[in-house]
Each structure stands twice: as C-alpha cells, then as structure tokens.
Amino acid sequence: MPDIEVxxxxxxxxxxxxxxxxxxxxxxxxxxxxxxxxxxxLALNKYKIIVNLEDIxxxxxxxxxxFVSEIREIRENNGDLVLVNMSPDVYDVYELxxxxxxxxxxxxxNEAVAGFTGEETGVSRPALQKPVPxxxxxxxxxxxxxxxxxxTTKEAASAVETGPDLYSLASTxxxxxxxxxxxxxxxxxxxxxxxxxxxxxxxxxxxxGGAVKKELKSMGLFDRQKRFxxxxxxxx
Numbered sequence: 220m221p222d223i224e225v226x227x228x229x230x231x232x233x234x235x236x237x238x239x240x241x242x243x244x245x246x247x248x249x250x251x252x253x254x255x256x257x258x259x260x261l262a263l264n265k266y267k268i269i270v271n272l273e274d275i276x277x278x279x280x281x282x283x284x285x286f287v288s289e290i291r292e293i294r295e296n297n298g299d300l301v302l303v304n305m306s307p308d309v310y311d312v313y314e315l316x317x318x319x320x321x322x323x324x325x326x327x328x329n330e331a332v333a334g335f336t337g338e339e340t341g342v343s344r345p346a347l348q349k350p351v352p353x354x355x356x357x358x359x360x361x362x363x364x365x366x367x368x369x370x371t372t373k374e375a376a377s378a379v380e381t382g383p384d385l386y387s388l389a390s391t392x393x394x395x396x397x398x399x400x401x402x403x404x405x406x407x408x409x410x411x412x413x414x415x416x417x418x419x420x421x422x423x424x425x426x427x428g429g430a431v432k433k434e435l436k437s438m439g440l441f442d443r444q445k446r447f448x449x450x451x452x453x454x455x
Contacts, residue, residue, distance in 0.1 A: 223249035225256045229265075230332050237265040238328070242274030245282030254285045257300075261289060266298025269331045273304035278312065283406050287321055291451040299323065303331040316406060317443060385452055388438040396422045397434050398449070405450035406443075409435060 223243035230236045237260040241253055260268060270286065272278070286300060293300050301323040305313060313319060325331040385402065389395040399422075400407060400415045407415065413431045415421055435441040440449060 222246075223252055225253055227256055227260065231267065231336055235265065236267045236269065236332060236335050237263075238269045238271060238332075240271040240273070244277040244279075245275060245285070246277070246279040247281040250279070250281040250285050253282065254288070257285065257289060261292065264296075266293050266296040267335045268293065268298065268300045269328065269335075270300065270302050271304055271328060272302060272306070272309060275309060276306065278309050280404070280406055280411070283312075283316065283318060284404060287318070287405060287447065287450075290321065299335075301325060301331050301334065303328055318406070320444065321447060385449065388440065388449075389434075390437070391434065392422075393426055393430065394434045394438055396424075396426075397431060397440075398438075401440065401446045402450050405447045407446075408443075409441075 223241055223245060225239060225241045228238045228240070230238060239253070239256055239260070243249065245253060257268070286302070290300055302313070303325045304327065305324060310324070313322075313324065323334070325334060386395050386398055389398055393416075396416055397412055399420075400412045404411070404415065409431045410428050412435075413426055413428045416424065416426045416431070432441065435446075440446050
C-alpha cells in the first residue's frame with residue numbers, strides 16, 4: 220500500500236481552481252509525488268490551488284517545502300496556494316514553524332473555494348469529486364542554476380553574474396554554503412542548516428550552530444521571513 224495517494228479535482232468558473240487532495244503522510248519519500256501533482260497544475264496554468272490535508276496525519280519539513288517552493292510563481296500569476304482541513308497535529312506545526320505568515324489556511328473546503336471565488340458559500344463536495352481529464356502538461360522551463368556548494372569566491376561571482384544575485388550577501392565560503400542550504404530549504408532553522416552543511420551537496424564540512432547563527436546575522440538572514448524571501452528569488 221502506498222504511503223501517499225494524491226488526487227486532483229476542480230472547482231470554480233471554468234474549473235480554474237485546482238484541489239489537490241492527499242492521504243497518508245508527507246515526508247522525504249512521499250513529497251515528490253505531491254510536488255509532481257502541483258507542478259502538473261502549474262504547467263496547465265492553474266494558479267488557484269487548494270491543498271486538502273484532511274486525510275494527512277503528518278507533514279515533515281520536506282512536505283512544507285513543497286507548499287512554499289512554488290508560491291512566488293503562483294502569486295506572480297494572480298493566484299495563491301492555500302491549505303485546508305489540517306489535523307490538530309499538523310496545524311500545530313503550521314503555527315509553530317510560522318507558516319501561517321506565508322500560507323493561508325481554511326477550516327473547510329467550501330471556505331477555501333469561497334476565498335477564491337468571493338462568494339459566501341462554496342461548492343458542495345459531490346460537485347468536486349469528478350474524474351480529472353487526462354491532459355499532457357507542456358514542458359516547464361528549468362529553474363535557474365546556482366553555484367555548487369564549496370565554490371571559490373571568483374567562481375561564485377562569475378556564476379552570480381549570469382543569474383539572480385543570490386550570493387551577494389555572503390562574504391565567506393561558509394556564508395555561500397549556508398545560502399545554498401537556504402535556497403533548497405527556506406523553512407530550516409539555524410540548527411537544521413548546520414546539520415545540512417555536513418551533507419556533500421552543501422560542502423560536506425561541519426559547522427557549529429554558533430557559526431551558522433553568526434553568518435545568518437552578518438548576512439541579515441537570521442529572520443525566517445528574510446530567508447524565505449531569498450529562496451523565492453531562485454524562482455524569479
């Protein structure tokens with residue numbers, strides 16, 4: 220039995236609201252399936268998205284990362300991604316990690332639909348439970364590349380000239396490695412960033428929590444919202 224099942228249905232005028240309903244749990248092994256469904260909807264120009272978490276018992280940091288990874292593109296296209304029907308445990312994490320400052324949530328599917336349509340009442344659940352027509356999404360443009368972890372200052376500067384100036388805040392190798400982690404994981408806390416720096420894709424060198432906090436403060440990225448804003452530049 221799969222660890223996650225993801226279905227898509229539509230609501231609103233012209234079926235312009237995509238409702239992604241998942242069941243099971245969302246972690247590093249199942250998040251790619253959810254991300255795939257989300258990217259399919261964006262490829263179909265569906266930018267009003269509701270993620271129904273009614274049957275989700277657990278969301279890891281990888282799952283939260285899926286929700287925020289495309290938010291910039293979605294909002295630049297006059298859309299939004301909202302969450303609905305979170306369990307108490309999932310909602311507690313949502314509040315604790317301050318995702319409430321980034322993503323809206325609703326108590327019911329009808330309220331979420333009404334939030335997009337502007338109507339006082341949403342649609343009934345039966346109207347939403349219809350098969351999704353098979354459509355072949357057009358290929359999406361690849362996301363901008365960034366300098367690999369551990370790159371020298373000269374190499375990093377050259378790479379930045381060809382894309383968004385994501386590394387201008389960093390004056391040290393550790394700072395650039397920290398930014399690499401943030402770009403992939405904007406929801407990570409300093410302790411989690413320090414842990415990630417030991418991974419090969421981020422340089423494979425140990426850095427203490429104190430050193431990471433010092434770098435974050437020197438770059439003006441100690442605030443969670445600033446880290447999120449930096450990561451969104453990757454999608455620009």
